Amino acid sequence: MFDWNDLRHFLAVARTGSTLAAGHALRVSQTTAARRIAALEQALGVALFERRQSGYALTPAGEALRAHAEAVEAAASGFADAAAKQDREASGTVRLSAQEIHAITVLAPILRDLHQAHPAIRIELDTSEAMRDLAAGEADIALRSVRRPSGGGLVCRRVADEPWTAYCSRSYAAANGIPENVEAFRRHTLIGGGGEGIWRIYRNWLAQHGLESSVMIQHGSLTGVFAAVRSGAGIAVLPCFVADADPELVRCMPVPPNVERGVWLVTHERLRHVPRVRVVMDFLAAELTRVARRQARD
Template sequence: MLDWNDLRYFLAVAETGSTLAAGKKLKVSQTTAARRIAALEEALGLTLFERRQAGYALTPAGEALVERARAVEASAAHFTDAAAAAARDISGTVRLTTSDIYAVTLMAPLLRDLHDAHPAIRIELVTSDYPLDLAAGEAEVALRASVMPQGGGLVVRRIGPDPWTLYCSRDYAARHVRPKTAEDLRSHPIIGGGGEKIWPVYRAWLERHGLEGAVVMEHGSATGLLAAVRAGAGMAVLPSFVADREPELVQVLPPMKHDDLALWLITHERLRRTPRVRAVLDFLGDRLAQLAKAAPVDGSQSPWLEPDGRPRMSLVAPQS
């Protein structure tokens, strides 16, 4: 069977006239050069060189093939150049998916800066609370909050912890007496909803603590929860990675212990080395990691926090 790499030896011997000189040119031994020529002749069923005392001379069959071998060599060089250019080409569309609350908070400034850094990359942002199938090509990069992303072939990078807990606005906290017990908390308006994936879990938490009766409105998305809390309409559960970095929000309750939710940057194994995808992953990963390492907004002046930042109350589950 023909080994295309043997054409390099064929051309080197044809040009230098000996296996010794060809071996030096290709940085191999004379024995290796001679063996590869013999293998090529056997594969082709042709004698390409006459072995003479003075060296190797092309036979008529070899003369007839040498230009075609040069054409193959040139094509291989063009192929290599094209592949190298493709590897350097950081351009094209990258389909990025995340939940709406991360899209309008964390991602908005990051995508602006990503465009400045890589103007030839076009981001197609898909907001969805349900994970798109990266293996099926529904998206190329995902930013998700979960315990641990599951799926064959996924390549994941953990950004940082992202438990959800109860928040209100700083203005709301300044205008209301802080709750000390679960009973006190029931007198505060709760913003419910968050979408069909978030709301069932959120509602079950409210029910466990007897707070379902305090819900005064429901929003159909997590961004709706965030907007209502920012406006001072009441309290709602929000992801801490987002809310702790909002200067106008106050954490009402500390996150539950052993909450393993985290923020993950994800792609698929077959995409991780695609230049445009790699550029997006590296940029977002580094910037999000910087956010994770940075201290959250200083809440020491919050009306509901002690000077050292510890919350003054924790939710006590109602007695049955």
């Protein structure tokens, strides 16, 4: 079986009459063009050109095969055009699963820009606390905050690290100051909660520092904790990826080193090449990565 790419060299030499000119046209060396022609002739067992002092001339066999090579070239070009059209015309519904806190903060402006760039794509945003089963088709794409997504057949992109630290609002800081160390947190109002999984981790952090009794407001969701901090009600530990994107919030403690958790975009391998899913994955990955890099610079 011959190399399909050799047909490009065959047509270039047939059209220009020399391996030098064909090499220029294909941006390869003359030696490469000549080697490709020789390899194609050997694979086919047919002499395609007569080597003359003035250049390369098609043999009768070469003339007979030229039309077939041009048909292959046209088919390849048509294939590429059709693929590009699929990408340009990506349309339909993409079901995106994300935590509510991500949906109302970093994702909101990104989804606005996605719609402007690809108006034929419709996003169904699922902010359920339940982790959707991508293998079972419960969602097309998921934005997850985990150490590493688990499950068979998943295609994952880590778009950001996700350290957590304590935050308050600018108005709270102006009225009450910012605690300079963990001991100073005892003189401030702390906000707890965030949902079962988050509260378990958060409560352990409070217990380690003897701060459980300082929690005066508790919310059942991370969105509630975020809103309470933003309102100036007190201090809470929040994900930096979300909190740093809000100009109203300020850090009360440094970001811890050695971050294990990350923000991941996840889809299933059976969907990764579906045009509308690929477009949304690529767009979200680029924009979320840009947000993370901007935060790292700041």
